[in-house]
Amino acid sequence: MLELNKSYVIDDNQQPIAVQIPIAEFEKIEEILENYGLAKLMEEVDEEKALSKDEALKYYQSLKEENVAS
Template structure:
């Protein structure tokens, strides 16, 4: 599993409002999501009738 090194951004009331992660980890997450989307698209196309 992908290890994330996250830092929380908090507001003046010490409530978490955002998370920061290193750009390399963000890019890896993007790659994983794009690959997942491509696989899902390929599965959908396989289910369709050929032209």
């Protein structure tokens, strides 16, 4: 399991309101989530319409770009 070095941000009432993690750990979390999403997308495709790894990566990249543009 991924170990996170987190620091809590607290408000004036000493209540936690946010968490900070090192950027390298954040990037690792992003990579894990993207890989999981890609695997789920590939599972959803019917066998006769299955995408190659390169096709799936290109399609997934286009989805990310659409989400950034909106």
